[in-house]
Amino acid sequence: MRFADVVGHQTLGAKLRESARSSRVAHAQLLEGQEGAGALALARAFAQYLTCADPGTEDSCGTCHSCQAHAKLQHPDVHWCFPFFKADGQDKATSDPHQGTWREAMLEGAYLGVEDWLERLGADRKQLFISVDEALEVNRKLGLKSFHGGWKIWICWLPETMRVDTANKFLKLMEEPTDKTVMLFVTEHPDRLLATIRSRVQRIHVPNLSSEEAAEGLVSKWGMAQAQATSLAHVADGNLALALRMARAGDDQPDLDRFSAWMRACWARDGKAMVEGSEAFAAMGREGQKRFLHYALHLVRQSIVGHYGAESLVRLTPSEEGFLSKFSTFIHHDNVLALRQALEDAHGDVAGNVNGKLVFVDLSLRVHRMLRIPAGGN
Helix, strand or coil: CCHHHCCCCHHHHHHHHHHHHCCCCCCEEEEECCCCCCHHHHHHHHHHHHHCCCCCCCCCCCCCHHHHHHHCCCCCCEEEECCECCCCCCCCCCCHHHHHHHHHHHHHCCCCCHHHHHHHHCCCCCCCEECHHHHHHHHHHHCCCCCCCCCEEEEEECHHHECHHHHHHHHHHHHCCCCCEEEEEEECCHHHCCHHHHCCCEEEECCCCCHHHHHHHHHHHHCCCHHHHHHHHHHCCCCHHHHHHHHHHCCCCHHHHHHHHHHHHHHHCCHHHHHHHHHHHHHCHHHHHHHHHHHHHHHHHHHHHHHCCCHHHCCCCHHHHHHHHHHHHHCCCCCHHHHHHHHHHHHHHHHCCCCHHHHHHHHHHHHHHHHCCCCCCC
8 A cells, every 4th residue: 555545644644754764763653543544544555665665755666576565465574463353263362364354354445443344354242352372473473584675564453452461462572673673553542552552652643534635535546426425524524434334334324223213212111122122232242232332422422513503513424314303302411411421331331241231221221211301400
């Protein structure tokens, strides 16, 4: 992937290229950016630039043997690390069984979200992580001699999924790096990384794309019609991963259907529907449960934004607008904070491995009481 393939971030790309030309490349770098901002795309473009046989001032050449290997995701001196689940029958938990799936994903593009990766892995019910075995394997690979005699590059996507013991394994390599080795960490949640990791990297903030930048990228790089690109970029608030996900889904919005049915059950205190909903919620698996709660928080926030007349800040699809035009009357300043807290508490419980059915039933009863609070009431 070349810098020309990255949406936006021209200034940041120029700084990365300048560090390579001036031989001031930090051996451990942390690219911090929210989903769809392009941190992974920048990491890939930088890796290709570092290993290019004839780099220019603006980009890698795109034609040398190294660039051609990058284009096929087959460069022998570039190693990948990403969250995964332990495959059945696997003695050690490493990413090897999933490298083919990762390569397919990267060949389609670098604007990938956790939800997209879970779908590719078929792992909705599994918790993804980066294991100690993977850390040991990375240490082994980076200890080998460079195949082309130049840089050895390791790109780690979502290092926040490392467990403490895994992160500790990387510390020695970060403190005593092998010659001509670059470690590129790409994170969406830098606050979840160990302080010892954050203190040993050069931190690079990758800002969110504006809706205009995202729309331009959707048109120029994915061939979308201008009207569709503008609409998707606005609803996704510049998140390219989300915009592409929405484009693939079309009018199919299962989370909206699930949310609207749940709200009707909560309002009516329909015990049977709540129990059935809790069973469906539990069947989604932990990652699916967290995704749904995050989506519920999004709709609650959008309801309040609309209440206060900030129409330019509303980020909703037409289907969501239709639902919230009726439902948003039940969300107001007297219950919105409590609703948000209830959803965040449930998200924390799910992340802490609390039984999904119990979480959902408890949440449903709490939401019922909050929806019944009248605006201006006590």
